[in-house]
Amino acid sequence: xxxxxxxxRDAQTRQLQDAVTNVExxxxxxxxxxxxxxxxxxxxxxxxxLLVNEINVYASTETPNLKQGLKNFADEFAKLQDYRQAxxxxxxxxxxxxxxxYGTIVKMKRDDLKATLxxxxxxxxxxxxxxxxxxxxxxxxxxxxxxxxELQRAxxxxxxxxxxxxxxxxxFEKQKIKDIKVFRSSLYPPDYSSRxxxxxxxxxxxxxxxxxxxxxxxxxxxxxxxLRKDQxxxxxxxxxxxxxxxxx
Numbered sequence: 001x002x003x004x005x006x007x008x009r010d011a012q013t014r015q016l017q018d019a020v021t022n023v024e025x026x027x028x029x030x031x032x033x034x035x036x037x038x039x040x041x042x043x044x045x046x047x048x049x050l051l052v053n054e055i056n057v058y059a060s061t062e063t064p065n066l067k068q069g070l071k072n073f074a075d076e077f078a079k080l081q082d083y084r085q086a087x088x089x090x091x092x093x094x095x096x097x098x099x100x101x102y103g104t105i106v107k108m109k110r111d112d113l114k115a116t117l118x119x120x121x122x123x124x125x126x127x128x129x130x131x132x133x134x135x136x137x138x139x140x141x142x143x144x145x146x147x148x149x150e151l152q153r154a155x156x157x158x159x160x161x162x163x164x165x166x167x168x169x170x171x172f173e174k175q176k177i178k179d180i181k182v183f184r185s186s187l188y189p190p191d192y193s194s195r196x197x198x199x200x201x202x203x204x205x206x207x208x209x210x211x212x213x214x215x216x217x218x219x220x221x222x223x224x225x226x227l228r229k230d231q232x233x234x235x236x237x238x239x240x241x242x243x244x245x246x247x248x
Contacts, residue, residue, distance in 0.1 A: 009120060009158075009162060010120065012162075013113065013116060013117065013120070013165075016113060016165065016169050017113055019169065019173070020106055020109045020110060020113065020169075020172075023102065023106060023172075023176060024102075024103075024106045027099055027102045027106075028102075028103070030099055031096060031099035031100055031102075031103075034091060034095050034096050034099065035096050037091070038088055038091045038092055038096060041084060041087060041088050041091070042088050044084065045081050045084045045085055045088065048077065048078075048080070048081045048084070049078075049081060051077070052074045052077055052078045052081070055070050055071075055073065055074040055077075056070075056071065056074050058070065059071050059074065098179060105172065108168075109168065109169065109172055112161075112164065112165050112168050112169075113165065115161050115165075116158075116161045116162055116164075116165045119154070119157045119158040119160075119161040119162075120158045120161075120162075122154045122157070122158070123151070123154040123155050123157070123158040125154075126147070126150050126151040126153075126154040126155075127151055127154075129147055129150070129151075130144070130147040130148060130150075130151050133147045134147075
């Protein structure tokens, strides 16, 4: 009966080990990918700042109407970078750092698992010792009694550590579920979408005025717009390579 109980508890421990390993693996991957995403977003923000500066420099060389349109677009585009900066800061504080904390949490759970396994191994060893004693010295009540006492102590210790493990893993799972449920709301402030819609609406008209006016005013200027887009695509590909190398 006791042997079967030990086997059941061993199966339970393996399930707990799998749960901890699963979190360790996937949360670690999420942490690395989110950190890479934050770095990528920060670089995009920096590129956008350079673009805003260049638009303002170019606008100063153009006619008054086009100059005003370009400056309006640059102002609205700069406001978008404020949101991107807020995104970088919130992701770092609300996602990356909490995910990093799970490294320490997982280590603590593994220590609890190790203590439980040690106690259960001791219990199994004492049970085996008692069975051997009963087979070899069935009439020696003193030796059998000592073995039973040692087994009882080992069982109490194993039971105590098992209960502690169950409680700590239970709290671990509850915290994990809670963190995942509030995941989306932690990324953005409550009015993020509405404020972003306002910025988009305000920036749409200046964008159309400045870029469309310049790109349709002549053949040479259309080619220039396309060339700059190709250069920007090349820059983005280079950044992708940088992120990959950093992660490797």
